[in-house]
Amino acid sequence: xxxxxxxxxxxxxxxxxxxxxxxxxxxxxxxxxxxxxxxxxxxxxxxxxxxxxxxxxxxxxxxxxxxxxxxxxxxxxxxxxxxxxxxxxxxxxxxxxxxxxxxxxxxxxxxxxxxxxxxxxxxxxxxxxxxxxxxxxxxxxxxxxxxxxxxxxxxxxxxxxxxxxxxxxxxxxxxxxxxxxxxxxxxxxxxxxxxxxxxxxxxxxxxxxxxxxxxxxxxxxxxxxxxxxxxxxxxxxxxxxxxxxxxxxxxxxxxxxxxxxxxxxxxxxxxxxxxxxxxxxxxxxxxxxxxxxxxxxxxxxxxxxxxxxxxxxxxxxxxxxxxxxxxxxxxxx
Amino acid sequence: xxxxxxxxxxxxxxxxxxxxxxxxxxxxxxxxxxxxxxxxxxxxxxxxxxxxxxxxxxxxxxxxxxxxxxxxxxxxxxxxxxxxxxxxxxxxxxxxxxxxxxxxxxxxxxxxxxxxxxxxxxxxxxxxxxxxxxxxxxxxxxxxxxxxxxxxxxxxxxxxxxxxxxxxxxxxxxxxxxxxxxxxxxxxxxxxxxxxxxxxxxxxxxxxxxxxxxxxxxxxxxxxxxxxxxxxxxxxxxxxxxxxxxxxxxxxxxxxxxxxxxxxxxxxxxxxxxxxxxxxxxxxxxxxxxxxxxxxxxxxxxxxxxxxxxxxxxxxxxxxxxxxxxxxxxxxx
DNA sequence: TTGAAAGCGCTAACAC
DNA sequence: GTGTTAGCGCTTTCAA
Numbered sequence: 001x002x003x004x005x006x007x008x009x010x011x012x013x014x015x016x017x018x019x020x021x022x023x024x025x026x027x028x029x030x031x032x033x034x035x036x037x038x039x040x041x042x043x044x045x046x047x048x049x050x051x052x053x054x055x056x057x058x059x060x061x062x063x064x065x066x067x068x069x070x071x072x073x074x075x076x077x078x079x080x081x082x083x084x085x086x087x088x089x090x091x092x093x094x095x096x097x098x099x100x101x102x103x104x105x106x107x108x109x110x111x112x113x114x115x116x117x118x119x120x121x122x123x124x125x126x127x128x129x130x131x132x133x134x135x136x137x138x139x140x141x142x143x144x145x146x147x148x149x150x151x152x153x154x155x156x157x158x159x160x161x162x163x164x165x166x167x168x169x170x171x172x173x174x175x176x177x178x179x180x181x182x183x184x185x186x187x188x189x190x191x192x193x194x195x196x197x198x199x200x201x202x203x204x205x206x207x208x209x210x211x212x213x214x215x216x217x218x219x220x221x222x223x224x225x226x227x228x229x230x231x232x233x234x235x236x237x238x239x240x241x242x243x244x245x246x247x248x249x250x251x252x253x254x255x256x257x258x259x260x261x262x263x264x265x266x267x268x269x270x271x272x273x274x275x276x277x278x279x280x281x282x283x284x285x286x287x288x289x290x291x292x293x294x295x296x297x298x299x300x301x302x303x304x305x306x307x308x309x310x311x312x313x314x315x316x317x318x319x320x321x322x323x324x325x326x327x328x329x330x331x332x333x
Numbered sequence: 334x335x336x337x338x339x340x341x342x343x344x345x346x347x348x349x350x351x352x353x354x355x356x357x358x359x360x361x362x363x364x365x366x367x368x369x370x371x372x373x374x375x376x377x378x379x380x381x382x383x384x385x386x387x388x389x390x391x392x393x394x395x396x397x398x399x400x401x402x403x404x405x406x407x408x409x410x411x412x413x414x415x416x417x418x419x420x421x422x423x424x425x426x427x428x429x430x431x432x433x434x435x436x437x438x439x440x441x442x443x444x445x446x447x448x449x450x451x452x453x454x455x456x457x458x459x460x461x462x463x464x465x466x467x468x469x470x471x472x473x474x475x476x477x478x479x480x481x482x483x484x485x486x487x488x489x490x491x492x493x494x495x496x497x498x499x500x501x502x503x504x505x506x507x508x509x510x511x512x513x514x515x516x517x518x519x520x521x522x523x524x525x526x527x528x529x530x531x532x533x534x535x536x537x538x539x540x541x542x543x544x545x546x547x548x549x550x551x552x553x554x555x556x557x558x559x560x561x562x563x564x565x566x567x568x569x570x571x572x573x574x575x576x577x578x579x580x581x582x583x584x585x586x587x588x589x590x591x592x593x594x595x596x597x598x599x600x601x602x603x604x605x606x607x608x609x610x611x612x613x614x615x616x617x618x619x620x621x622x623x624x625x626x627x628x629x630x631x632x633x634x635x636x637x638x639x640x641x642x643x644x645x646x647x648x649x650x651x652x653x654x655x656x657x658x659x660x661x662x663x664x665x666x
Numbered sequence: 667t668t669g670a671a672a673g674c675g676c677t678a679a680c681a682c
Numbered sequence: 683g684t685g686t687t688a689g690c691g692c693t694t695t696c697a698a
Contacts, residue, residue, distance in 0.1 A: 006453055008675055019685045024677055033678095034683060053453035057394050058675035061690050066390060077420050078614060083411040090410070090437065099455075102435045104423065120339055120386035122432070226617070255618040262620050281411065282615045284559070285588040287595050341691055352669045357693055367667060391691035394674050 007052045016046035023047075027054065066123040068099040069308060072115075074132040077104045080251075080280050081297055085130045085152055088301020096309045098125070112141045119147060126308050128152060130301070134159070148311035152304040154278070154295065155200050156320050162311065164304045168277060168325035169200060171293045172208035175247065175275055178291075178333060180212060184245030184273045189219045190233060190257065191249020191277075201249050201277065218243070229253060233260045237272070245273040245333075251280035254290050258332065274332040289330030296323045340385045349379035356380075360387065389432075399456040401432040402641060405448075407465040410437045413584075413613055414630055418463045418485055421634020429642045431458070445474045452480060459641050461485060463634070467492070481644035485637040487611075487628065488533050489653050495644065497637045501610060501658035502533060504626045505541035508580065508608055511624075511666060513545060517578030517606045522552045523566060523590065524582020524610075534582050534610065551576070562586060566593045570605070578606040578666075584613035587623050591665065607665040622663030629656045 009027075013020045018039060025033045026043040035043075046052070060066040071089055073082045082104075090100055101122055108114065115138070118124070126148035134151065139159055142149050151163040179187060189205040202219045209217045222232045233256050236242065248254035254276030258268060266272045268288055275291040276283075283290040300323055310317045342360075346353045351372060358366045359376040368376075379385070393399040404422060406415045415437075423433055434455055441447065448471070451457070459481035467484065472492055475482050484496045512520060522538040535552045542550050555565045566589050569575065581587035587609030591601060599605045601621055608624040609616070616623040633656055643650045 006456075006675095010675075020675090021677080021686080022684060025684085028677080030678090036683065039683075053450050055394075055456060055675055056454045057390055057399060057456050058690090059677080061388075061390050061394055061674095061692095062676045062678090064690070077423075078413060078416045080411065080614075083416055087410045087437075090435075100435050102423070102433050104420070117386050121389045123339075123388060123390050252618070255615070255620075259618065259620045282588075282618070285585070285592065285615070285619075287592045287620050339691095342693095343691075353692080354669060354671095354694075355667090358668085361693080363694090369667065372667080388691055391674090392693075394676095394690095395692045395694085397674070 006055075007050045009052070009054065011050055012043065012046045012052045015050055016042040018043060060123060064123070065125050065312075066101070067097060068101040068122070068124060069093065069126045069128060069312075070101055070103050070115075070118060070122075070124050071128045071130060072132050073104055073130050074106055079131065081131050081278070081295070084279065084297035085301040085304075088298040088303075089128055089130065089152075089305050090301070091298075092302035092305025093309070096305075098305070098309065111135075112138050116141060116145060116147075119145075126150075126312050128304050128308055130304070148308060150304045150308045150311065152300050156322075160319070162307050162317055163320045164300050164307060164323065165320060166295050166300065166323050166325045168293045168295055169204040171325055171327050172204050172247075173211060174327055175293065176208050176212050178327075179245040179273055179275070182245075182269070182273055182333060184243075185214065186241070186243045187214060187217045187245045187247065188236060188243035189217075189247050189249065190229075190236065190253045191219075191221060192224045192253070193221045205247060224250075224252070226252075226256070229256045230260060233257050234264070237261060237264050237266060243272075246275075248274065248276040249278075251276050251278050251283065251290070251292070254292070254332075255280075255282065255286060258286060258288070258290070268332050283328070283330065288332050291330045291333035292328055293325050294328050295325050299323055339388075340383045342385070342387065344383055345376065345379045345385045348383055349375040351376060393456060397456070398458050399432075399434070400430060401434040401455070401457060402426065402459045402461060402645075403434050403436050403448075403451060403455075403457050404461045404463060405465050406437050406463050407439055408437075412464070414611070414628070415464050417612065417630035418634040418637075421631040421636075422461055422463065422485075422638050423634070424631075425635035425638025426642070429638075431638070431642060444468075445471050449474060449478060449480075452478075459483075459645050461637050461641055463637070481641060483637045483641045483644065485633050489655075493652070495640050495650055496653045497633050497640060497656065498653060499628050499633065499656050499658045501626045501628055502537040504658055504660050505537050505580075506544060507660060508626065508666075509541050509545045511660075512578040512606055512608070515578075515602070515606055515666060517576075518547065519574070519576045520547060520550045520578045520580065521569060521576035522550075522580050522582065523562075523569065523586045524552075524554060525557045525586070526554045538580060557583075557585070559585075559589070562589045563593060566590050567597070570594060570597050570599060576605075579608075581607065581609040582611075584609050584611050584616065584623070584625065587625070587665075588615065588619060591619060591621070591623070601665050616661070616663065621665045624663045624666035625661055626658050627661050628658050632656055 009020050009023045012023050023043055026040050075082055128150050130152040156163050156165045222228045246257050257274050261268050261272050277293050279294045283292050307317050342353050342356045346356050356376055359373050408415050461483050463485040489496050489498045555561045579590050590607050594601050594605050610626050612627045616625050640650050
């Protein structure tokens with residue numbers, strides 16, 4: 001199983017009886033260089049005959065661009081948000097012949113340094129951060145080094161830079177109206193603890209609930225850990241003053257609500273109504289199906305790719321792009 | 334935002350007052366070249382001072398290896414099996430300083446040709462196929478061209494080549510014993526239609542069920558489509574002779590079983606016992622929790638990477654490596 | 667122990 | 683219209 005010698009443009013040139021430059025001109029359709037049709041054809045024939053396949057590597061080296069970008073998240077790769085977005089990014093990039101040079105790195109100690117090393121070592125052309133919580137200093141490093149990058153997340157970080165986000169929180173009033181219509185008076189929010197920056201979900205919940213004139217509500221937070229989530233929700237549902245409607249800040253909180261309710265003998269949607277913020281592959285599969293405000297993850301990926309490509313080509317790009325979410329009704333509400 | 338000129342080994346050489354060759358010797362720890370300690374130190378200092386970061390690209394070009402491999406699946410990227418495995422592949426490869434040059438391509442028309450083009454264009458060093466159904470001719474193309482590759486899947490294809498698989502079907506007898514112990518006499522299998530090759534699941538089910546002396550069982554297949562799955566399972570559970578225990582060929586079939594049972598007023602695990610083959614992020618989150626034979630997906634990825642690296646270094650590698658699955662008990666059985 | 671120089675495969679400025 | 687040539691950043695043979 002020895003290494004084959006791969007065909008180079010020199011081979012094609014020899015075969016076609018032209019120079020290497022001509023091969024390059026033909027294959028790249030260079031604007032201001034006119035090639036005689038028969039020469040062009042000779043090159044094309046040679047390419048086909050030899051089954052020539054230009055080396056991206058060499059090309060990238062010459063042009064000082066690799067046509068590949070890094071994608072980064074601080075979650076598990078198996079996180080649904082990330083995977084779905086990645087799919088969009090991939091499709092978006094491939095339209096411009098860009099490639100993903102995947103990284104899924106947790107935020108390590110010297111993350112910024114590693115980021116730049118990776119960027120340099122692989123001659124990346126840019127970065128997409130999908131559901132990664134960026135520190136201020138990371139922004140600084142990227143900007144200082146003139147690295148094109150785009151952030152994809154649920155909501156804007158407000159730190160400048162280019163971001164693709166969604167308007168899912170604007171569906172809260174609509175969601176509340178639905179809860180009310182279905183008879184839930186006492187509402188509660190359960191969701192993850194705020195992490196690095198102001199999480200707009202609790203505030204949005206408060207505003208929405210007050211808009212509907214309810215005073216008797218609660219916002220409950222806990223770390224993103226199954227046991228603690230279960231615990232918190234059990235306490236909530238066992239309390240004498242338990243809510244009739246629950247909005248979960250993430251799908252996982254929603255699933256735990258469903259599961260806990262069943263264990264306590266509460267019927268959903270009979271005794272309790274539930275809706276969740278965010279997208280999951282399981283919303284239609286769980287029992288009962290989960291009503292949710294779903295994020296346009298795939299589109300966010302595609303759009304992120306578009307923006308990054310624009311940036312890499314030194315075009316001016318809009319700072320924050322907001323894509324519409326959608327309230328999807330299922331059995332839980 | 335103009336392109337910075339990146340530091341090259343030439344810059345380091347100049348800074349350290351040595352030649353470019355010496356920089357290379359030092360950084361690569363070349364065996365049979367002795368460098369004076371002070372020279373070495375000078376180089377190292379210059380590297381640190383300039384924050385030099387060698388170009389993988391240029392190195393790959395010179396060595397005719399890119400230190401990167403392609404990873405391929407025929408599923409959606411958002412497939413849990415694939416992503417979890419990918420995580421393992423990534424970690425495995427990075428131990429050898431290999432990089433993933435991700436592709437997730439559906440089996441298109443001229444898949445083989447594209448595969449080789451991609452291989453050549455990006456100077457890949459090898460391929461890993463994770464949950465991709467390979468045609469015979471793809472095997473042929475890869476072998477003819479001397480491309481190192483490894484297949485990761487649930488069960489061996491039996492087509493030769495190097496494969497990393499798991500023994501999950503060997504847990505069926507154990508699973509049946511459990512069903513019997515919990516009181517399920519009538520068993521049934523529900524799962525996806527066989528696709529490109531012999532799916533060992535139905536046969537393994539039959540053998541296992543017969544081992545336990547039950548004659549009255551059924552194997553039910555349908556396309557991997559939510560509506561059809563629901564339909565099939567509804568019919569099964571409504572039949573007068575309905576099974577008391579169901580083994581689902583994939584997690585999705587398991588979730589639909591749970592959901593359908595609930596809708597028909599059947600209690601799990603009271604009226605019906607359920608277990609599924611395969612891994613999912615929702616097994617612990619669904620209601621009730623799903624007992625399942627879980628695949629060592631991450632480890633399969635790591636092992637696949639190990640095998641491929643061996644192959645790329647022209648070592649002899651074992652043909653088929655089987656990793657142990659694990660029966661994880663939850664509430665559904 | 668170190669350096670000079672060639673060359674991996676490509677592109678592009680310039681020459682003809 | 684097409685060819686010559688230099689050079690992207692690296693490794694490695696050969697010479698010193």
